[in-house]
Amino acid sequence: MKGMLAFLVSIVFISAPAALAEDLAASVEIPVTCGITLEPTTIDFGMVQTGGTSDEKTTDVTNQGSFTGSVYVKGTDWTTDSLSFGVGSTMFGPTTTDSPLSAADQFLADIENGMTQSAHFKVSIPLGQRMGSYTQTITFTSACDEV
């Protein structure tokens, strides 16, 4: 009789807890981008004497996109309300400031996605340039190197 009872108990234990799972497939498309950000977004060369050259300033260019970007840079003339001097008074480069900035795009560097490259600048004030508070706009452009 005891044997029978033991058998019955074991039958009950077959009804074990259930654990049922189901998979949900998720998907996303990350497009080809090579958008860049600048930090800082403004360069202030401070006070520079006529005929003098500023200290070197840098901005960090970060490729936040998904592909390597070829980054180009160009600029405008330096201007006040009524005065100006040439864009080429600004020198730039990825490591040294040995290239004069121009109004046309010039290559700065290839920047891989997620990476940062410094851009270096300095400005030389032409002799005889009248004093004033001058501004220039430097434009960075990134072209994706999609294969």
Next chain:
Amino acid sequence: MKVRLIAILTAVISVMPLALADAGDLPALVQVGGVCGISAFDPTGLNFGIIAPGATSPEKSVAVTYTNDAEGAIMNIQGTEWTSEPNTMPVGQTTWRWDMLASFTGLTSTATDIELALETDGENIQPFQFKLSVPDGQPGGAYAQVITYTIDC
């Protein structure tokens, strides 16, 4: 064959005279297994569309249909890394919630209990919301992830 045998044994027990009670007490244990499971997702897949690095998707909703008859049953959720060979993206970039008033929780590769009182009256539908944030610099491609729901009852 087993079913038939059990029936016979049960019949034998039921006709035993009371005198057998003198044989002593027999401790008996039982674990009653509930019936539960996940039967459907609506939609059947979670497509976030196209998202640029540094951006976050709009909310996506998935209705999970489950069956449960056990008090205290627990639903949990886990996911895999996002993959697009040879690139990956962390599982936690996907966030989820079931309570519209709650903040989103990062998906993990280990099961996370969902603090949700599951209904016990048969088939039920529970909506979940998901969002995906793509990190800056994430390489492009078509990525996939598997999200697994489990019910323990």
